[in-house]
Amino acid sequence: MKTLKTNLACLIIIIFMMPLYFCGNDKPQHKNQMVRLAKLVIDSAQLDSYNAFLKEEIEASIRLEPGVLTLYAVSEKNNPTRITILEIYADSAAYRLHVQTPHFLKYKTGTKDMVRSLELVETTPLIPEMKIK
Amino acid sequence: MKTLKTNLACLIIIIFMMPLYFCGNDKPQHKNQMVRLAKLVIDSAQLDSYNAFLKEEIEASIRLEPGVLTLYAVSEKNNPTRITILEIYADSAAYRLHVQTPHFLKYKTGTKDMVRSLELVETTPLIPEMKIK
Numbered sequence: 001m002k003t004l005k006t007n008l009a010c011l012i013i014i015i016f017m018m019p020l021y022f023c024g025n026d027k028p029q030h031k032n033q034m035v036r037l038a039k040l041v042i043d044s045a046q047l048d049s050y051n052a053f054l055k056e057e058i059e060a061s062i063r064l065e066p067g068v069l070t071l072y073a074v075s076e077k078n079n080p081t082r083i084t085i086l087e088i089y090a091d092s093a094a095y096r097l098h099v100q101t102p103h104f105l106k107y108k109t110g111t112k113d114m115v116r117s118l119e120l121v122e123t124t125p126l127i128p129e130m131k132i133k
Numbered sequence: 134m135k136t137l138k139t140n141l142a143c144l145i146i147i148i149f150m151m152p153l154y155f156c157g158n159d160k161p162q163h164k165n166q167m168v169r170l171a172k173l174v175i176d177s178a179q180l181d182s183y184n185a186f187l188k189e190e191i192e193a194s195i196r197l198e199p200g201v202l203t204l205y206a207v208s209e210k211n212n213p214t215r216i217t218i219l220e221i222y223a224d225s226a227a228y229r230l231h232v233q234t235p236h237f238l239k240y241k242t243g244t245k246d247m248v249r250s251l252e253l254v255e256t257t258p259l260i261p262e263m264k265i266k
Contacts, residue, residue: 035207037209037217051259054259055259055260058259058260058263062263062266066266068266069265069266070263070264070265070266071263072219072258072260072263073258073259073260073263074168074170074256074257074258074259075256075257075259076170076254076255076256077254077255077256077257078254078255080257083259084170084217084256086205086207086219088265121209121210121211122209122210122211123207123208123209123210124207124208124210124213125205125206126187126188126191126206126207126208126216127188127191127192127205127206130191130195130203130204130206130265131203131264131265132202132203132205132221132263132264132265133195133199133201133202133203
């Protein structure tokens with residue numbers, strides 16, 4: 001009878017602790033995120049080549065790095081040399097790993113004479129759990 | 134025997150057509166997407182109130198409108214009054230519906246005296262199928 005009571009007490013504790021466990025797992029994941037806007041201007045004569053480098057780098061990062069949550073790159077329709085990238089990393093450790101990967105270094109070296117300007121803007125997301133449907 | 138051959142021929146045609154069907158469904162979905170950057174500057178005295186309006190509007194849009202694929206809003210850490218929103222709509226019809234919804238109109242009316250400037254930049258995504266993990 002004592003064992004039954006102990007088991008029941010354990011079960012009740014586990015049931016009440018479970019939501020805390022899941023919340024605990026979920027919140028820090030978003031809390032530590034690094035969310036940034038990279039704003040670039042590219043040499044118009046080398047734009048196609050730059051875009052090929054960027055596409056290859058992004059596809060490799062998303063495929064190979066669990067901590068790279070998105071690299072959503074857009075070019076302005078009225079001025080395609082102006083590029084903005086929404087970068088989301090799971091945390092700063094994921095970002096530090098990212099900039100040491102062979103695919104990132106290939107992009108950085110390959111495009112260094114194509115980039116006219118680069119501005120990195122640290123940001124705070126309004127809704128950190130936002131996705132793309 | 135003739136029926137069996139006909140059925141077999143049909144089955145083969147269906148099997149070979151299936152990838153085309155799925156590709157056909159997938160590509161136009163991305164081809165018609167409207168991807169935009171909204172760049173806003175908000176009156177600093179009304180920033181908290183503005184952010185509350187924006188958050189409510191985005192959450193309703195994502196929940197109620199299948200054609201609103203994301204509204205990813207960020208504020209600059211060094212200047213939180215500067216806000217950028219990555220807006221992705223399934224197509225221009227989804228966008229036209231969006232701007233007529235009660236939640237959008239509530240946001241637009243409620244924040245009209247809080248917005249110092251608004252620039253809407255039409256863009257082309259480098260990788261239209263990109264998501265957020």
